[in-house]
Amino acid sequence: MLSRVYLGMENYNLALENASKALSLYNKLIDYNELELNNPDNPFIGYNDETIFYGNLFSTSFPFNYFSTLIKNEFYNSYLESDLRKTAYYNYDADAQTVIFKGTYAGQGFQSFLMVWLQTSCF
Numbered sequence: 001m002l003s004r005v006y007l008g009m010e011n012y013n014l015a016l017e018n019a020s021k022a023l024s025l026y027n028k029l030i031d032y033n034e035l036e037l038n039n040p041d042n043p044f045i046g047y048n049d050e051t052i053f054y055g056n057l058f059s060t061s062f063p064f065n066y067f068s069t070l071i072k073n074e075f076y077n078s079y080l081e082s083d084l085r086k087t088a089y090y091n092y093d094a095d096a097q098t099v100i101f102k103g104t105y106a107g108q109g110f111q112s113f114l115m116v117w118l119q120t121s122c123f
Contacts, residue, residue: 026052032084042103043088050105071099 003018028049035043047054071090076099079086089103 022052032088035084035088037084037087040091040102044103044105046105048105069101071101073097073099075099 003015003022006012006015006018030044030048030050037043076086076090076092089101091100091102092098093100
């Protein structure tokens with residue numbers, strides 16, 4: 001967490017130092033080659049190997065659905081075709097030429113929650 005704070009402050013030396021310390025304690029990563037990326041649903045499971053801390057913020061007065069979030073085509077097209085994140089995080093509708101966000105590290109069934117978590121890929 002401290003690494004992300006220093007990153008936001010543009011203090012890159014301390015961000016790197018604290019990221020290295022955190023990763024020395026816990027450094028598991030998800031292998032995207034093992035995910036079911038062709039599935040139109042979210043390929044991630046909650047509480048995966050990268051999760052260090054996880055919490056949900058739930059409010060009935062603030063409905064939010066990640067899976068109806070439209071993504072700009074320019075952003076989507078900035079990914080290389082071979083980049084597995086492109087199919088892990090997004091569905092492309094060729095007919096409508098729209099991109100919809102599909103993948104959060106929270107896994108399926110959490111689309112109306114706002115997630116709070118730390119994971120090794122944040123560092």
